[in-house]
Amino acid sequence: MTDTDLTMAPAASATSAFIPAPATPYQGDIARYWDHEARPVNLRLGDVDGLYHHHYGIGDVDHAALGDTADSAYEKKLIAELHRLESAQADVLLDHLGRMGHTDLLVDAGCGRGGSSVMAHQRFGCKVEGVTLSAKQAEFANRRARELGIEDSVRARVCNMLDMPFETGQAAGSWNNESSMYVDLHDLMAEHSRVLAVGGRYVTITGCWNPRYGQPSKWVSQINAHFECNIHSRREYMRAMADNRLVPQAVIDLTPETLPYWELRATSSLVTGIEEAFINSYKDGSFQYVLIAADRV
Numbered sequence: 001m002t003d004t005d006l007t008m009a010p011a012a013s014a015t016s017a018f019i020p021a022p023a024t025p026y027q028g029d030i031a032r033y034w035d036h037e038a039r040p041v042n043l044r045l046g047d048v049d050g051l052y053h054h055h056y057g058i059g060d061v062d063h064a065a066l067g068d069t070a071d072s073a074y075e076k077k078l079i080a081e082l083h084r085l086e087s088a089q090a091d092v093l094l095d096h097l098g099r100m101g102h103t104d105l106l107v108d109a110g111c112g113r114g115g116s117s118v119m120a121h122q123r124f125g126c127k128v129e130g131v132t133l134s135a136k137q138a139e140f141a142n143r144r145a146r147e148l149g150i151e152d153s154v155r156a157r158v159c160n161m162l163d164m165p166f167e168t169g170q171a172a173g174s175w176n177n178e179s180s181m182y183v184d185l186h187d188l189m190a191e192h193s194r195v196l197a198v199g200g201r202y203v204t205i206t207g208c209w210n211p212r213y214g215q216p217s218k219w220v221s222q223i224n225a226h227f228e229c230n231i232h233s234r235r236e237y238m239r240a241m242a243d244n245r246l247v248p249q250a251v252i253d254l255t256p257e258t259l260p261y262w263e264l265r266a267t268s269s270l271v272t273g274i275e276e277a278f279i280n281s282y283k284d285g286s287f288q289y290v291l292i293a294a295d296r297v
């Protein structure tokens, strides 16, 4: 089988047969970071329904569903609520892909444990190819796909999203769900532009620093240090897309919609210590949570 053959290889061989060397020392660090990540805030939320996300949530908190904080079941309900908001975020990303056919190929660039890939397949019925730097994440995602009996349609591979194993124009849709802050944006948009068919759709949900603030704030620097990433500005996204035949069709500021998630998360037992940086930077206007959907022209 060639790398670009769309027939899915058995999931185990897809990840264990060949693990490419990282393209840069930085990518090696990021692969190790995600290979070792096991934060309860991610695993316990994923355990709610088997969709494992590494992104944040949007939407209003359902206080009626949470009930009384004194209730012994409150923490369990809180975890379910945070997870519901994270899945709602992925749903909004998928909404912006538009209509996809059963025979289309979708590319989940920086797929993590594969939650968004599974949701995309469940919604559109088409093949979804995920790429991640982490062999552990790819194994996890492929195991979930096998457990769900969708391994012929959903697959994760260890590879660099700046050099993806897809033919030019092969994908009808592609996305980055909170994964674009690990790469040069011009290189990333050039690669999405290459793999997308003309008329295809690219969507990203990302945190970006706000050019109106001036420069990355101390909170943004703290988030970068926490995750070993490099948050770009909103301006850089626009420029990188414009330079690569990706024409924004929708730009949505999701900041007001993500704040309830963070404020709820800050009250939970699963806090990681980064909540204050997100809340403060969203509130002081230095950081924004945005969705950008673009047409490949």
Ligand SMILES: C[S@@+](CC[C@H](N)C(=O)[O-])C[C@H]1O[C@@H](n2cnc3c(N)ncnc32)[C@H](O)[C@@H]1O
Pocket (backbone or CB within 6 Å): 027, 030, 031, 034, 052, 053, 054, 055, 109, 110, 111, 112, 113, 114, 115, 116, 131, 132, 133, 134, 137, 159, 160, 161, 162, 176, 177, 178, 179, 182, 183
């Ligand atoms: C915060 S997680 C997001 C995971 C997933 N998109 C989600 O929403 O659950 C970031 C992901 O980006 C991936 N990543 C970072 N740099 C990458 C690169 N150059 N190529 C492929 N994946 C990359 C990491 O391996 C990780 O899976």
Ligand SMILES: CC(C)=CCC/C(C)=C/COP(=O)(O)OP(=O)(O)O
Pocket (backbone or CB within 6 Å): 039, 041, 042, 053, 054, 055, 056, 178, 179, 181, 206, 207, 223, 227, 229, 231, 272, 274
């Ligand atoms: C919006 C920005 C700047 C995102 C940075 C990328 C990132 C680490 C996302 C969440 O991952 P996670 O779900 O593993 O993080 P956590 O453990 O905090 O939930």
Ligand SMILES: [Mg+2]
Pocket (backbone or CB within 6 Å): 041, 042, 053, 054, 055, 056
């Ligand atoms: Mg998380």
